[in-house]
Amino acid sequence: MTTRDYSMTGEDGRRAVEVGLAAAQWYHTDIPRKDMKELMKRSDGPAIRDTVILFACMIGFAAIGIALWPSWWSAPFWLAYGVLYGSAMDSRWHECGHGTAFRTRAYNDWLYQIASFCMVRNPVTWRWSHARHHTDTIIVGRDPEIVAMRPPALFRIVMNFFGIFDAWNGWARMLYNASGRIHPEEASYIPDHEQPKVIRVARIWVAIYAGVIALAVGMGSILPLMAIGLPRLYGAWHHVLTGVMQHAGLAENVTDHRLNSRTVYINPVSRFIYWNMNYHVEHHMFPMVPYHRLPALHAAIKHDLPAPNRSIREAYAEIIPVLRRQLAYEDYFLTRDLPATAKPYREEFHAAMPAE
């Protein structure tokens, strides 16, 4: 059984570079250029509509939560606000980081900054980390965003439904960066000239949090923190629920997103919160396609993909037994069958993968 080193500075990362798994050529389903141009086309309309709805709901839920505070009747409104702050902002961070949500670059940048703050992800650091996630998706030692490592840290994943590790790590890293330091792992993927920006943003965030905490102390109430900061904990569950589905239980160290990513059909409310990232194979194969065109992209290429899971429940029914088995045997993973209309998986990488 293989022991894996997921750190960005370890042996597995070095070996991935050596054998050509880093920055490799990935499989893409064939789509005529004309159709692809249509799918990639940008517009501001859908994201402006969704952003107005998002912020209107956040303001409305928070206003009712504040009005009813400290009664328990305020709880449902805080929970709804929290999901929008601690989960919907994850997908906004993601899409605006790619620059695909809006056609206007400034709109992407504004929402990206707000969403990064809500998710406690330094906007500079995480732009580079996510670029690496797309270059080397689930390549051990290269991808800094692998959620379900092997053996899976199930306690950590469950705790992250309440933001316990991710958010606290985010705040700890914010303080670390604000002190003028860049972690060696960050330095492995952030260019030197970008690193001062990491420190500048961290210091601005520390000032904002200091203001909120001072207000809370002055009021003798946690109410200001219910609006800013704590929703990253009590509203995190939805983004973890959907995020775990993206790659968990699937192959590592392959260059075909059909082997390491998962598409799941989910309900319309979750799709709004998640901004269609349930079409995850499609997103990784063609990251230029905006979230609002992913259903159309899915329709165009599903003949070449494994059948999607039909619900969140069905996806977890597939994932949980695999993760449990990986606790004892970490080389185990799931390979989904392709439809008869699909091009086969790349055999050269099948041969290199551990046997099930």
Place this chain on the structure above:
Amino acid sequence: MSQWIDACGADEIDEEDLIRFDHKGRTFAIYHSPDGEFFCTDGLCTHEQVHLEDGLVMEYEIECPKHNATFDYRTGEALRAPACVNLNTYKVKVEGGRVWIEI
């Protein structure tokens, strides 16, 4: 010593689009702008050497298909991270319905 090379027909590139052109081990991207002009840059994104041929042309910008790095293809200027290094650009002329690049 640079020389003019016949790269493609002007009608082979849609407006607001690009094609790939390979020559003697080098690879280029040739663009047709919305106002009918032609431009040429290196073919590979300066971030991670992904070919720009599958990228998205919007007005005067080319967006890399892998990480959404963006360049002004008229000047080669890198406009959006993760690209930090400009693209090289090459002179272009159109003669007799053919696009020529000076490389």
